[in-house]
Every structure is written in C-alpha cells, then in structure tokens.
Amino acid sequence: MEFLYFPDNKLEYLPAVAFLxxxxxxxxxxxxxxxxxxxxxxxxxxxxxxKMLNEQTKSQNSSESEGTTTHTHVKPRH
Structure with missing residues (x-):
C-alpha cells in the first residue's frame, strides 16, 4: 500500500484542478x-x-462671538 497516490491516468487530476x-x-x-x-x-x-469637525468649529465660533468660553482652566493642587 502506497502512502501517496499518483494516478497513472492523468484525467483523474481534473476534478482536483477544477475545484482548486x-x-x-x-x-x-x-x-x-x-x-x-x-x-x-x-x-x-x-x-x-x-461633518463633526465642522459642527464643532461652528459651535466654538458661535460661543466665542457670544462671549462665553467652553474651556475652563483649573489650577493644579500642590
């Protein structure tokens, strides 16, 4: 019994090649x-x-024109 099977009729390779x-x-x-x-x-x-960046820029521009700021500065504790 052979470990690897190599057919003598090469047409037996066709199904494997087609599947590949x-x-x-x-x-x-x-x-x-x-x-x-x-x-x-x-x-x-x-x-x-x-779109989000444009909305953020618009909201920052409108808040700056109203005189309010969206950023708060907190002093660090020592």
Missing part, C-alpha cells in the same frame, strides 16, 4: 468585495468626521 480553480476564483471575488466594502466605510467615516 473554483476555490481561487471565489476567494478572489471575496477579497475584492471586502476591499470595496472597506473603502466605502472609510469614505463614510471620513465624511462623518468632517
């Missing part, structure tokens, strides 16, 4: 899908970040 090719194609499409989804989420996060 199908698996590689599915893996490739999966990676493309994941990369595109990641880029889309990154773009949405960037838009959200810019």
């Amino acid at each position: 090719l199908v698996t590689l194609v599915v893996a490739m499409f999966t990676m493309i899908f994941i990369i595109k989804a990641s880029q889309k989420e990154a773009q949405e996060a960037k838009v959200l970040e810019e």
